[in-house]
Amino acid sequence: MEYNALQVILVFIVTFIAAIDQFSFLESLYQPIVTGAVIGLILGDVQTGLIVGGTYQLMTIGNMPIGGAQPPNAVVGGIMAAILAITLDLDPNAAVATAIPFSLLGQYGVTLIFTIMSPLMSKCDQYAAEANPKGIEHINYLSMCLLGLIFGVVVTLFFIGGQAVGKTVVDAIPAWLSKGLSAAGGMMRFVGFAILLKFMMNRDMWGFYFMGFGFAIIVSGISSLATPALLILALIGFGIAYWDYQQNTELKGSVAVANTDGGEEDGI
Numbered sequence: 001m002e003y004n005a006l007q008v009i010l011v012f013i014v015t016f017i018a019a020i021d022q023f024s025f026l027e028s029l030y031q032p033i034v035t036g037a038v039i040g041l042i043l044g045d046v047q048t049g050l051i052v053g054g055t056y057q058l059m060t061i062g063n064m065p066i067g068g069a070q071p072p073n074a075v076v077g078g079i080m081a082a083i084l085a086i087t088l089d090l091d092p093n094a095a096v097a098t099a100i101p102f103s104l105l106g107q108y109g110v111t112l113i114f115t116i117m118s119p120l121m122s123k124c125d126q127y128a129a130e131a132n133p134k135g136i137e138h139i140n141y142l143s144m145c146l147l148g149l150i151f152g153v154v155v156t157l158f159f160i161g162g163q164a165v166g167k168t169v170v171d172a173i174p175a176w177l178s179k180g181l182s183a184a185g186g187m188m189r190f191v192g193f194a195i196l197l198k199f200m201m202n203r204d205m206w207g208f209y210f211m212g213f214g215f216a217i218i219v220s221g222i223s224s225l226a227t228p229a230l231l232i233l234a235l236i237g238f239g240i241a242y243w244d245y246q247q248n249t250e251l252k253g254s255v256a257v258a259n260t261d262g263g264e265e266d267g268i
Contacts, residue, residue, distance in 0.1 A: 003043070003087070003159075010042045011083070011159055012152045018075045019151035020144045032056035032078030039082040052085045052092045053078060059096060073106025079155050087159075102158065109150040117143050208240065 018030040028034065033053040040049015060074045080102040085095035120139055127135035215236055219229045 007042055008156060008160060011039065011079070012156045014038050014042070015075065015079055015155045016148035016152040018079070019148040022073075022075055023147070024140070024144050030075045032060060032074055032081070035075065035078050036082040039079055040086065043083070043086045045086045048086050048092065049082045052082045052095055055092050055096050056081050056099070071107065072100065072103035073110060073151075074103065076106030076109070076151055076155060077103025080158065083155070083159055102154070105154055106151060109147070109154065113143060113147045113150065116146070212237065 014035065017025075018035050021027055022030040031053075033050070033056075036049040036051075036053015036056065037046060038049070040046040040053075043049070056074070056078045060071070060078075077099045081092075081095045081099035084090050084098055085092050088095075090098065117139075120142075124136050124139055127133070127139075212233070215233055216229070219225045219232050225232060
């Protein structure tokens with residue numbers, strides 16, 4: 001695939017913004033399903049970008065940073081998966097599996113930034129004691145720019161210089177290994193869900209879990225509903241979640257009122 005200077009600049013800008021968003025903006029712009037669509041738009045293949053982004057999103061849905069421990073980075077991995085799938089015409093599942101080493105580079109980049117910025121936290125304490133918010137802002141801007149720069153440079157360099165090498169490597173991969181990478185990439189989405197369920201599932205949730213599978217079987221089995229099946233299931237899930245939220249809110253309000261009335265009676 002041929003690319004131009006504008007595409008290279010746009011890929012760098014998207015990566016730069018997504019890297020900062022992951023820890024600072026927190027607008028979910030860094031999620032693979034978003035970056036995959038944007039990279040697909042830049043490279044002229046939105047459909048492949050969405051498929052790869054969605055696949056990578058499912059793989060990382062259960063990965064959460066805990067303290068200083070960082071999982072393989074979803075920003076670099078998701079963007080590189082979309083780039084590999086579009087520029088090298090890779091199967092989306094194979095592209096996701098191939099992008100794992102790049103996500104590890106992103107993980108190392110985050111760890112490096114955290115290590116560099118740790119000694120500066122004492123400087124932030126000093127600025128706080130001096131009532132100098134501008135100094136704290138400048139340190140925050142420094143960390144954001146460094147992280148965005150590292151991610152942007154890594155992705156852009158591999159985008160520019162790695163296409164020719166990547167094409168050679170992909171062409172040299174035997175068919176059995178390519179099928180293996182596709183199978184591995186396909187399995188990773190289930191690993192992501194398994195990690196998520198391990199932390200979220202409890203006895204109160206199992207009913208909703210099996211009910212969701214039941215609805216999926218029913219909706220997908222009706223030909224007229226098969227195409228918008230995901231949207232239908234999402235609306236059903238949202239409706240149940242909203243109803244549960246309202247019930248819990250009313251229950252907590254009733255308990256609070258009861259406790260207040262009981263306290264007043266005791267006081268009397």
